[in-house]
Amino acid sequence: MKSPFESDEILAFRQSLVKFIEDEIVPHADEWDEAGDFPWELHEKAGALGVFGIGIDEEYGGLGFENAYMRAAMGEEFGRLAPGGVWASLASRNIMTAPVQQLGSEEIKRGPLSEIVSGRKGGALAITEPGGGSDVANMTTRAKRDGDDWIIDGAKTFITGGMKASYYVVGARTGGQGLEGISLFFVEEDFPGFSRTSVGKKMGWWASDTATLHFDSCRVPAKNMLGEEGQGFLAIMHNFNFERLGLAASMVGMAKRCLEDSIRYAQERETFGRPLIQHQAIRHKIADMSSKVDAMESYLNQACWLSEDGQRVAGDIAKLKLFCSKEHEWIANEAMQIFGGAAYLRGNMVERIYRETKVMSIGGGSQEIMRDLAVRQMGL
Numbered sequence: 001m002k003s004p005f006e007s008d009e010i011l012a013f014r015q016s017l018v019k020f021i022e023d024e025i026v027p028h029a030d031e032w033d034e035a036g037d038f039p040w041e042l043h044e045k046a047g048a049l050g051v052f053g054i055g056i057d058e059e060y061g062g063l064g065f066e067n068a069y070m071r072a073a074m075g076e077e078f079g080r081l082a083p084g085g086v087w088a089s090l091a092s093r094n095i096m097t098a099p100v101q102q103l104g105s106e107e108i109k110r111g112p113l114s115e116i117v118s119g120r121k122g123g124a125l126a127i128t129e130p131g132g133g134s135d136v137a138n139m140t141t142r143a144k145r146d147g148d149d150w151i152i153d154g155a156k157t158f159i160t161g162g163m164k165a166s167y168y169v170v171g172a173r174t175g176g177q178g179l180e181g182i183s184l185f186f187v188e189e190d191f192p193g194f195s196r197t198s199v200g201k202k203m204g205w206w207a208s209d210t211a212t213l214h215f216d217s218c219r220v221p222a223k224n225m226l227g228e229e230g231q232g233f234l235a236i237m238h239n240f241n242f243e244r245l246g247l248a249a250s251m252v253g254m255a256k257r258c259l260e261d262s263i264r265y266a267q268e269r270e271t272f273g274r275p276l277i278q279h280q281a282i283r284h285k286i287a288d289m290s291s292k293v294d295a296m297e298s299y300l301n302q303a304c305w306l307s308e309d310g311q312r313v314a315g316d317i318a319k320l321k322l323f324c325s326k327e328h329e330w331i332a333n334e335a336m337q338i339f340g341g342a343a344y345l346r347g348n349m350v351e352r353i354y355r356e357t358k359v360m361s362i363g364g365g366s367q368e369i370m371r372d373l374a375v376r377q378m379g380l
C-alpha cells in the first residue's frame, strides 16, 4: 500500500536511492567495510543523484527545497541497505551544509558549497572536543580576532569524514562563558595551523574516516565566519535537528532490515524438526520486533510532519532519536538471537548492524542529552 506520507516525487527519489545503493554499494559492502575505505567516485555518484542537495539552493547545485520526508527516506534506505560507515562518510556533508547555506557568504556558497554538494569535495561538522561532546555550550576551542582574520586554537575529535574532508564547519568560542560566546567558522583544509589525525579503529562504521582536528593558531579569514559573532550555538542547535532526524531514519531502516532478515532466516532454519518461525517464542519475538518497527516509523513520520508544518521540533526530534535508539537496540539484539551463531560471523548484515547500533545512542547527542533537551523543550 502506498504510504499516505510519501508523495510521488519522494517515492521516485526513494526508488532511485534503492537502485543506487543496490547497484553501487551492496556488491562491495563487505570488501569496503573490511578495508575501512571506499572509492571517492562513490561520493560523486551520490552527489549526482541529489544525496547532498536537500535544503540547498539550485544555484549551488542543490535540489532547491527542504523536505523532511525526503531526508527520512534517504536515511532509512541507507540504513536498511548500506554499511553504516559508507553512509556516515557520505552524510558527513548533510550534517554540515545547512549552516553554510543559511549563513555562508556568496563566495563560499558558489565555490566550496557547490563542490561539497556535487560530491567532488568532502565536508565535515566539527563540534565535539577531546574534553567533551555533550556540553556544547562550554566548548573550549577559542577564536581571537587578529586584523582581518580569526586565530583558532584548540581541538575537535570524533569528526566523521574528517580525514578526507576539504571543508569544515567549526564551532569556537569568540566571547565569554556559555552559549552566547560561541561562533561558527568555515575552515578549509589548507588554512595554516590546521592539521588532522585519525582516531584509529572503531567498533563500527569501519568504512568511515574519523578524525581529531588540531587548530594551532589556525588563521581563518573573518569573512569565513558563518553568521553573526556569538550566534553559533543557535545555528548548531538548529543544525542538530537535521542530523538527529537522519539518524532516527537510519535506525528505522536498520530495524526494518533486522526484522526482514530475521523473518527470512526463521522461515529457512529448522530446529527440533520444524522451521524456527513455528516456535512460539520466535513468533513472539517477530511480533514484538514488528510492532516496534511500526512505532518507530510512525514516530518518524510524525516528526517529519511537524517539521514540514514549520513547528519547533527540537524537543520532538530529541524524543524521536531517544525512542528509536532504545527500540532499535532491542530489535538488533533480538535479530542476533534469532540468527544464533550465524549472526556472529562477519558478512552477515545483522552482525554489522548490531556492531553499528551503539553509536546511535551516543553520536549526534547521547540518550541522556536527548532526555534533557526533550524535558527542557517541554518547558520544565
Ligand SMILES: Cc1cc2nc3c(=O)[nH]c(=O)nc-3n(C[C@H](O)[C@H](O)[C@H](O)COP(=O)(O)OP(=O)(O)OC[C@H]3O[C@@H](n4cnc5c(N)ncnc54)[C@H](O)[C@@H]3O)c2cc1C
Binding pocket: 092, 124, 125, 126, 127, 128, 129, 131, 132, 133, 134, 135, 157, 158, 159, 160, 161, 202, 205, 210, 359, 362, 363, 364, 365, 366, 367, 368, 369
Ligand atoms: C563514530 C562517531 C562519530 C561522530 N561524529 C561526529 C562528528 O562528525 N562531529 C562531531 O562534532 N561529533 C561527532 N561525534 C561525537 C558525538 O557527538 C559525541 O560522542 C557525543 O555528543 C557525546 O560526547 P562525548 O563522547 O564527549 O561524551 P561526554 O560528553 O564525555 O559524556 C560521556 C557520557 O556521559 C553522559 N553525560 C554527559 N553529561 C551528562 C549529564 N549532564 N547527565 C547525564 N549524563 C551525562 C553522556 O550522555 C555520555 O553517555 C561522533 C561520535 C562517534 C562515536
